[in-house]
Amino acid sequence: MIRDEELEDIDLLTEDIPVEAGGDGQLYEHFRMEVDKGQVPVRIDKYISEHQPHSSRNRVQKAAEAGFIQVNGSPVKSNYKVRAGDVITLMLDRPHYDTTIEPEDIPLDVVYEDDDLMVINKPAGMVVHPGCGNFSGTLVNAIAWHLKDLESYDPNDPEVGLVHRIDKDTSGLLVVAKTPDAKTSLGKQFFNKTTHRSYNALVWGNFVEEKGRIEGNIGRDPKDRLRMEVFPPDSEIGKPAVTHYKVMERYGYTTLVECVLETGRTHQIRAHMKHIGHPLFADERYGGTDILRGERTASYKAYIQNCFKLCPRQVLHAKTLGFVHPTTGQQMDFTSEWPEDMTTLIDKWRSYVRVKS
Structure with a gap:
């Protein structure tokens, strides 16, 4: 699966591991395996990553650090060496759910x-x-x-x-x-990065330049596992990511930009924009629900709060999508209109600028 801009917690051996168990402290078994007879001693992180599809050694290590990997009923570290007959279990802080996808009558556009x-x-x-x-x-x-x-x-x-x-x-x-x-x-x-995708986003602040390029590896924020952080391209932390942006409209304290992705990392636009000092407007996870630019007056603060109510989410829309049809070889290009909440918000900022000018 090619991931785009989403952070989901589907399986703790296919996604990153929380720092610590939560809830009521009870752990639930998610898988169990018994080490084969004749198995020579080997580190448990290596053993599990080789025997569980879609897992990785790094993710197994994080599960062990969080206390979720047990051998014969006791938590072990990632350097524990498994032996023949060991019973390995993954114990998580939530019950195991049936992930079978069932059809649901939900409207689609x-x-x-x-x-x-x-x-x-x-x-x-x-x-x-x-x-x-x-x-x-x-x-x-x-x-x-x-x-x-x-x-x-x-x-x-x-x-x-x-x-x-x-x-x-x-x-x-x-x-x-x-x-x-x-x-x-x-x-x-x-x-191969031959698709064409562009996003429209409202971000905090004004830009000196009309366009730019953001390069920085995307990886988990070690202080907040639900957020992504930007690391230097040569740091070997996270995955390489490049975002191109262009100013579409300026509203003084906020800016409407077009973003084009070279890569498709989790939260890429949201993390990259925060990294250069322009968090997405109303993006709570990345600080966009704070009043980051503007006046100190009560009327301005009330205005911003009204904006948040109009569009209570990060103002980000996947505007265009282009690819080559897999059968006909024809270039296919699609454009979607902004949803009502985003349209209403942008109109409000346009009106704000007209009144101020």
Whole structure:
């Protein structure tokens, strides 16, 4: 799966590990394995990463650090050496959920559809894929319902379905593959960076320049596991990420920008913009719900609070999407209009500027 701008907690061996267990302190078994007879001693992080699909040694190490990896009923560190007959369990701080995707009758805004694919305009507030705390009502549940009469489409088959993702509170365009061949073709295009994607975002502050390029690795913020941090490109921390931006409109204390992604990292635009001092407007996780620019007057503060009420989410919209059709070879380009909350907010800022000028 080519990830876009989403942070989901689907499985703690396929995603990053929380720093510590939460809830009531009770742990629940998520998987169990017994070490084969004749197994020579080997570090447990190496053993699990080799025997569990989609896991990585780094993620196993984080699970062990959090106390979630147990051997014969006791937590162990990642350097523990497994031996024949050891029983390894992953114990998490929440019950194990059935992640089978069931069709749900949820309306979809389908922009385009044919036998190979469909392009969807996702509303803000909709989770893309089931994960911790969101096991129904997601976009993939809605897609499963929309395609329930298509015998060849299995929503639980990773060889079909969503090719990329966007955050829950980001609106805009996504492409879905109906066939394995389409998924392979589209996936390669995303991997090879031959797709065309642009986002519109309202950010805090004014820019000196009209356009720019942001380069910096994206990785987990060690102080907040639900947020991403930007690290130097040569730091070997996180994954390389590049965002290009261009000023569309200036409102004095905020700016409407177009962002074009070279890469598709988790929270890339949100993290990169905060990194250069321009957090997305109303983006609570990255500090965008603070009044970062403007006047100290009560009327201005009231104005900003009204803005937050109009669009109570990060102001980010996946505006355009372009790719080569996997069957016809034709270039396909799509554009989506801003949702009502974003349109209303931008109009309010335009009016603010007119009154001030």
